[in-house]
Amino acid sequence: MEDDGIEFEPPGNSLxxxxxxxxxxxxxxGSVESVDAGHRERKDQFGNPWRGIGYHxxxxxxxxxxxxxxxxxxxxxxxxxxxxxxSRQHNxxxxxxxxxxxxxxxxxxxRQIAAVKRLCxxxxxxxxxxxxxxxxxxxxxxxxxxxxxFPYEELIDELENRPLAVTAEVDHDAF
Ligand SMILES: [Zn+2]
Numbered sequence: 001m002e003d004d005g006i007e008f009e010p011p012g013n014s015l016x017x018x019x020x021x022x023x024x025x026x027x028x029x030g031s032v033e034s035v036d037a038g039h040r041e042r043k044d045q046f047g048n049p050w051r052g053i054g055y056h057x058x059x060x061x062x063x064x065x066x067x068x069x070x071x072x073x074x075x076x077x078x079x080x081x082x083x084x085x086x087s088r089q090h091n092x093x094x095x096x097x098x099x100x101x102x103x104x105x106x107x108x109x110x111r112q113i114a115a116v117k118r119l120c121x122x123x124x125x126x127x128x129x130x131x132x133x134x135x136x137x138x139x140x141x142x143x144x145x146x147x148x149x150f151p152y153e154e155l156i157d158e159l160e161n162r163p164l165a166v167t168a169e170v171d172h173d174a175f
Pocket of ligand 1: 022023024084137143145146
């Protein structure tokens with residue numbers, strides 16, 4: 001079902017997203033439900049339990065969720081700040097995207113790579129997020145996430161070198 005990605009549009013008003021932050025689950029398999037269950041056991045710096053899965057999107061790898069399936073979470077549907085980056089600025093303004101798998105050990109599947117590119121392209125276009133604001137978790141916090149086998153350079157290269165979207169011409173001679 002390849003289309004223009006309109007299914008990602010949140011039902012209500014959007015927050016002002018400025019970053020995309022990429023993660024792996026660091027588990028062999030998983031799903032929105034399994035990550036949600038794990039995150040509910042965590043507490044924030046004030047000792048309050050997390051409200052559930054800290055990411056906005058999860059991309060399955062065929063073990064727990066269909067390979068390459070993109071699923072949005074309650075944080076995206078309700079347009080809530082994330083709990084994923086270990087950086088206040090990036091939690092508030094960053095869309096958290098988690099690919100299931102441990103990319104220190106195995107590479108993402110081809111379908112996951114295609115899915116994350118498609119999702120990042122849509123989010124970049126929708127919120128005007130340029131390539132230098134598409135970050136790995138390790139770019140904003142002390143972590144190996146999303147793992148050494150995550151094809152980050154390839155993703156950024158494709159994002160930055162895609163044909164420009166057609167935009168309205170500004171008439172500079174209007175006055
Ligand atoms: Zn991470």
